[in-house]
Amino acid sequence: MGQQAKQAALVARRASTEEKNRALTKIAEAITEATPEIIRANAVDLKEAQAQGLDAPSQDRLRIDAKGIASMVAGLEQIIALQDPVGQIKDTTIRPNGLSIGKMRTPLGVIGMVYESRPNVTVDAAGLCLKSGNAVILRGGSECIETNRILSECIQRGLMAAEVDPSWVQLVKTTDRAAVGQLLKLDEYVDLIIPRGGKSLIERVATESTIPVLKHLDGICHIYVHDDADLRMAEALIMNAKTHRYAVCNAMETLLLHQNLPESFVQDVVTQLIAAGVEVRVCEETHARLKPSTDVTLAVDEDWVTEYLGPILSIKTCAQLEAAIEHINGFGSQHTDSIVTRSIEASQKFIREVDSSSVMVNASTRFADGFEYGLGAEIGISTDKLHARGPVGLEGLTSEKYVVFGAGQIRE
Amino acid sequence: MGQQAKQAALVARRASTEEKNRALTKIAEAITEATPEIIRANAVDLKEAQAQGLDAPSQDRLRIDAKGIASMVAGLEQIIALQDPVGQIKDTTIRPNGLSIGKMRTPLGVIGMVYESRPNVTVDAAGLCLKSGNAVILRGGSECIETNRILSECIQRGLMAAEVDPSWVQLVKTTDRAAVGQLLKLDEYVDLIIPRGGKSLIERVATESTIPVLKHLDGICHIYVHDDADLRMAEALIMNAKTHRYAVCNAMETLLLHQNLPESFVQDVVTQLIAAGVEVRVCEETHARLKPSTDVTLAVDEDWVTEYLGPILSIKTCAQLEAAIEHINGFGSQHTDSIVTRSIEASQKFIREVDSSSVMVNASTRFADGFEYGLGAEIGISTDKLHARGPVGLEGLTSEKYVVFGAGQIRE
Numbered sequence A, B: 001m002g003q004q005a006k007q008a009a010l011v012a013r014r015a016s017t018e019e020k021n022r023a024l025t026k027i028a029e030a031i032t033e034a035t036p037e038i039i040r041a042n043a044v045d046l047k048e049a050q051a052q053g054l055d056a057p058s059q060d061r062l063r064i065d066a067k068g069i070a071s072m073v074a075g076l077e078q079i080i081a082l083q084d085p086v087g088q089i090k091d092t093t094i095r096p097n098g099l100s101i102g103k104m105r106t107p108l109g110v111i112g113m114v115y116e117s118r119p120n121v122t123v124d125a126a127g128l129c130l131k132s133g134n135a136v137i138l139r140g141g142s143e144c145i146e147t148n149r150i151l152s153e154c155i156q157r158g159l160m161a162a163e164v165d166p167s168w169v170q171l172v173k174t175t176d177r178a179a180v181g182q183l184l185k186l187d188e189y190v191d192l193i194i195p196r197g198g199k200s201l202i203e204r205v206a207t208e209s210t211i212p213v214l215k216h217l218d219g220i221c222h223i224y225v226h227d228d229a230d231l232r233m234a235e236a237l238i239m240n241a242k243t244h245r246y247a248v249c250n251a252m253e254t255l256l257l258h259q260n261l262p263e264s265f266v267q268d269v270v271t272q273l274i275a276a277g278v279e280v281r282v283c284e285e286t287h288a289r290l291k292p293s294t295d296v297t298l299a300v301d302e303d304w305v306t307e308y309l310g311p312i313l314s315i316k317t318c319a320q321l322e323a324a325i326e327h328i329n330g331f332g333s334q335h336t337d338s339i340v341t342r343s344i345e346a347s348q349k350f351i352r353e354v355d356s357s358s359v360m361v362n363a364s365t366r367f368a369d370g371f372e373y374g375l376g377a378e379i380g381i382s383t384d385k386l387h388a389r390g391p392v393g394l395e396g397l398t399s400e401k402y403v404v405f406g407a408g409q410i411r412e
Helices: A002-012 A017-033 A035-052 A056-062 A066-081 A120-131 A142-161 A177-183 A199-208 A231-243 A263-275 A284-289 A301-305 A321-331 A344-353 B002-012 B017-033 B035-051 B056-062 B066-081 B120-131 B142-161 B177-183 B199-208 B231-243 B263-275 B284-289 B301-305 B321-331 B344-353
Strands: A089-094 A100-107 A110-115 A135-139 A169-171 A192-196 A221-225 A252-258 A279-282 A312-318 A336-340 A358-363 A380-382 A390-392 A398-409 B089-094 B100-107 B110-115 B135-139 B169-171 B192-196 B221-225 B252-258 B279-282 B312-318 B336-340 B358-363 B380-382 B390-392 B398-409
Touching: A002 A110, A002 A135, A017 A035, A017 A066, A017 A120, A017 A142, A035 A056, A035 A066, A035 A142, A056 A142, A066 A120, A110 A120, A110 A177, A110 A199, A120 A135, A120 A142, A120 A169, A135 A177, A142 A169, A177 A199, A192 A199, A221 A231, A221 A321, A231 A252, A231 A263, A231 A336, A231 A358, A231 B398, A252 A321, A263 A279, A263 A284, A279 A284, A284 A312, A301 A312, A301 A321, A312 A321, A321 A344, A336 A344, A344 A358, A390 B398, A398 B231, A398 B390, B002 B110, B002 B135, B017 B035, B017 B066, B017 B120, B017 B142, B035 B056, B035 B066, B035 B142, B056 B142, B066 B120, B110 B120, B110 B177, B110 B199, B120 B135, B120 B142, B120 B169, B135 B177, B142 B169, B177 B199, B192 B199, B221 B231, B221 B321, B231 B252, B231 B263, B231 B336, B231 B358, B252 B321, B263 B279, B263 B284, B279 B284, B284 B312, B301 B312, B301 B321, B312 B321, B321 B344, B336 B344, B344 B358
Parallel strands: A110 A135, A110 A192, A135 A169, A221 A252, A221 A336, A252 A312, A279 A312, A336 A358, A358 B398, A398 B358, B110 B135, B110 B192, B135 B169, B221 B252, B221 B336, B252 B312, B279 B312, B336 B358
Antiparallel strands: A089 A100, A100 A398, A380 A390, B089 B100, B100 B398, B380 B390
């Protein structure tokens, strides 16, 4: 598979945007036509999942209906509409000797995707890799194998209908765990591994892989409310970032409050959170500012480094902006952090000094997402610092090479 | 050292361009003042190198005189003159909901440099890391330890004179080989390892490191002469790329010739190369086109994948452009490759399909260099595909985070 993918990548890298869009269109058609087949295969996976006693949220992630299939197809159509990054030349400069030097976007080569549950990842990843001129080897979870097999068959049909090499997209069809280990060592053929799934999967991949990994670990996101914040805005942002959805990486896990914020505001926010069903854990300073009857617990050290992924929030009072930045850089996960303030100076300091992949001013952390950022779709969110940070779309699946145009210049 | 570097990086990341330039100026002054001390320390290293029987080229790389020191200082002055990439925001878009989303350049954090010989790397690396807002841990070769110690002392004096944290730049003062192994495992504190030196050093670093490595392996560079090339231009480029300097990574190692090029041209080029002292190894097809008396040998498979780093050149005849591209992508090292042609179509195909960090048209491969590209100075040349390809300057020591400006937007 590695060899085939590498061969396919050589062709994929020089495919025109038209060819790639045609293949994407054909894949979308094949998926739409196969809707009943996909639903049948998914039912087999679901039955097996129930038999195995998979928990309800995992079953939910696995389930796919006609609406879900239509939304996969809509995702492909969005990818078709995206601008092709490959071949773009930018930053061109002319050197004193007349050489013209620029940077051209090129595909990475072969991407390995290792993921769990959600069958839409199969289609999203195939679409994004194809559009960016990369070949891809997909390794979905064993719980989803029947659904993935039929989806991959649709992709194959589409690629063949478009008369391109079907090895552009390959699915590992075995559910053997050892196959992942093998994939992670294919450094001769695979240029980048992207894991998507729970923390243990990502940690396993990062440890075992001899190939560079674009990884997304925790999302311990913060909102910091500065003393000059618009308090109504702050309240709305806090409620949205915490309660809009719990099990997502861009939900807020820790709220930081400037010590000068009015007690009534602090009380209000906590009361609202509790009313929404959120368990609130506070530092001692925050505790002292709340009515004794408020149903909160004291946070422990562990709380500041925990991604709850659920209806729990920790709250800490900070003496000033600097303390908030220090807390975020020290205890956060470099994912997404937001300040609520009216001050240009405070906001500039915050965006400059907070070392996270997304730093926001007066916006909900929930916006850290490829669709919301206008990337069209995301293949993942990177909490690494090299190559790509934050939501990764088409551009993150490419890199830049230098292109130099001369007229016979030699180096003296 | 890792902890101190991480602490220092937090401050370095928010230093203003003025502060950083001031520190660089003070370092340059300290080095100039210490010229006699540096030369004395270098003499100790040289004497030891002779006693150890180090080969002449290595001794050359180690040697530093007043002129060499002045050129280090000039390098720092060039870095001072470079634009500070940190804090630049680009690609800002306004989303339909009014969110403004852009990308801001930020330092990586802590860089670990592992290098051999050339003491100027100590000063270059310190300068580039400092200007890009990173802290750095330097680990030079044991053969250069006395020179590096005094250079690092000058750097410390400069940092202190500028009243900034001297831990921005730290030198590993022990020559213990195990210290490198320890540095390569400091993934909690170090964000990127950059090795510079021979292939065995780079391979060791890449294998042992648990930190991402920006590596530069072979430079198997090609020139391909298309059938419509300006033959005088081709000759000049070939001679420059092969004979200007032999032991550099951007020297040409394999020459590819279109089969329709005139025999007289082929003969001419080979004769000139031989006259310049280059050993020429040719494929059978090329051999058949040369006068039998020509002093060449037949190339073996090994030749196409060898970085000679010396006065040897392999030559292969290609049936057409596609064969040349295939040879380069198959046997090259993705470093630097150049086409000589008058055809827009051939040049466009070449720059699009050759998967190398620098792809050139009508220019000598010798130009693949940070100074020649206008980066000011380079910390290395990357033959990796992720993060940065080709010569790496200040920008390669940074990455981009998303910055999002809102007015209280929440996600529905």
